[in-house]
Amino acid sequence: MENILELLNQSPLDNKKLRETFAQMNAVDIADALEQLSDDKAIAALRLIDDDDFAADVFSYVSPEKQQMLVEGLNDAEVVGIMNELPVDDIVDFIEDVPEDVGKYVLDQVSSEKGALVDRLLDYPEDSAGSVMTTEIVELSPHMTVKDALSTIRTSGVDKETIYTCYVIDEDRKLIGAVTADSLVRAGLNQQICDLMDINVISANATDDQEELTNQFRKYDLIAMPVINRSGHLIGIVTVDDILRVIEEETTEDFEKMAGISPLDEPYMRTGVLKHAQNRITWLLILMLTAAITGAIISTFEDSLAVLPVLVAFIPMLMGAGGNAGAQSTTVVIRGMALGEIVIKDVLRVVWRETRIAIICGIVLGLANYARIWLMHDRNGTLALVVSLSLVITLVVAKSIGCTLPILAKTMRIDPATMAAPIITTIVDCTALIVFFSIARIAFNI
């Protein structure tokens, strides 16, 4: 990598040597190198790649900002060369990421046929199967022989990733089967496709959510999945490399939401400080203002605190334990739902489980806490009992709310991850305080 960057930063460029080096390199690594070059150098480097198909491949791996710069820096003919070879779904990704006029310029450069396809893909809702699929597919018919099929594949010119599984359609373009590349390789040349094909094809609808697709890929060990429209016509395929990217995005979003961060579009290092601050401040503000409620509750019990100031020292522990216990339940439930292991109708079973888990944890924590207080606070059994009892109740409340809210969110079609730790913490904090002070008032008669 250092080597290629050195070569690329020479001036004038050693074109011959660079061409040789590029020929040995992977498109992803060349894209990585371009990313680190000045704009002029990056354009000059991309021009050295004579094979438009490979240039398009490299282009598809650079960041959206660099892509925009390249499109603006190359001449029309060069842009046409790349766009002709760029798969439709990559053009769609590009257009979604750049300003409207750049997108329009690119659409003007591609063939009208390709432009129509791009337009159709742009119409699918964000995060739907239709928006991640590629439309470059090999379509076979059931009465072809293997020989015909192989020649169809050879002449189709579609990208490698999309022929590992070929799909079979009937006269109405309805999906009726799938043939894997390996069965074609193994079969006799005169065998018929309909005898080889698997009729049990797992497919997605164009409007299906991309997150549902990830669970299907995982469950059935798929490397591609055909996408059909409402009439059952094959309109594209989603490949496993897209799914890896979807999983990465969706998981990162879940992590961010669970930590009270509005999802970022770009990797951490490429996002500005101001944008980071903006994405974090909303939740911090909301939580700070709701914490005022906690403060108000404490103020209500100021008289009790005046009589027994030692009570204050247990507030952080109670709130902390409740918050953590709730976050545990929320996390396992959100993750379980993302993986399809927990579904909405499990709600009662989950609550019952979490309640029992909370009681066990509560008893253990309560006993440990009782012992600690009894030892450290002059063998004060009543104080120890009040705190431990509050702890058990707080844990049960925390865990049952913690597991219910994400499921509730799902029934209301809200992303369960938004119901995560921060919100639960606030609810649990209030509960912990009210329980604690109420029990203390009764026990100490204050």
Add this chain to the structure above:
Amino acid sequence: MENILELLNQSPLDNKKLRETFAQMNAVDIADALEQLSDDKAIAALRLIDDDDFAADVFSYVSPEKQQMLVEGLNDAEVVGIMNELPVDDIVDFIEDVPEDVGKYVLDQVSSEKGALVDRLLDYPEDSAGSVMTTEIVELSPHMTVKDALSTIRTSGVDKETIYTCYVIDEDRKLIGAVTADSLVRAGLNQQICDLMDINVISANATDDQEELTNQFRKYDLIAMPVINRSGHLIGIVTVDDILRVIEEETTEDFEKMAGISPLDEPYMRTGVLKHAQNRITWLLILMLTAAITGAIISTFEDSLAVLPVLVAFIPMLMGAGGNAGAQSTTVVIRGMALGEIVIKDVLRVVWRETRIAIICGIVLGLANYARIWLMHDRNGTLALVVSLSLVITLVVAKSIGCTLPILAKTMRIDPATMAAPIITTIVDCTALIVFFSIARIAFNI
């Protein structure tokens, strides 16, 4: 699905109808159905699948407990039939999950050649590339023609997933190139493999951590990756379906650790309440006992609280805001490191970023908080200033500690996710209290 379960629960079983139905079904779905049957019925159902290869496929998708039951319920000949067809890596997974005597019994049933392979795979460290790879590969030599290669593939009998990419080795069994199935299909029959092969192969070492592999798959859009040993010899491949499972496991583990839960081995619903409680209680206990430190700090300042009891009401807000702000930083850094976007040497740049983000968030929150207190607490400017100033300092401390600890953990080869929210919260809580009371003492002269 209901349909097949109905058929399977009839007695006596309608063997003919079941055979027909199975023939139309996917191995994953049949495994799902077996999972829901009584032991006897599941064994009877598996016996109806005459094709050992398909039976092995179904077997590979049922849960470890059900697999053990099936092995114990089938006779020796039937176990041999399945084990002969089961890929080596699936046998390894099975042996790792069942009691030793069951594993030994199965090893006795397989051929000595297969047994030796299983033994070798069992030797690789858990979570290494060697432990997830499959050893059933097609090896081509550079001077084969495409025709030879296709006949090698045809006669190899290896599973479909492993021939999408074939690997080329030299006389010393060293990996020298890769050929994709589609280039074989497209090439002329007399072309030589060395002219078709890609010499730029991304490979893994057998001892590489599986998490590193996931980033390579994502970066290079791979569907398979060859695994080599220390001498550069090809010893197996990791396929993308294994990687999907690794990503699922590793991500779930990160979620769990970040919520202070010891990682579970089984899905939520299949884990007992006692096991759940056990996996959560360690962290809850540790955090409860460290919260005693927070309590002790508050006790130290009991005099100040006696003079100005209103201060208590701001403790939850300060601790909450600090905890949340810290958790945000920890989460983005842990996730960034898991995806390879943030590496150890970025530590100073990350801290500098987080500090600036903290200052921006701190000022906004501080102003909002100042306004709220000034309005609600009788225009008390000093109190508002003390709380807001403490808030800004707490946020800066929270975010800089929050981003540093996971990176520090990584340098010490500890999983960054263990340094997550719960620990940070405790550190931040203490800081917030000390800062708040110190500023309050100076400002109010108490």
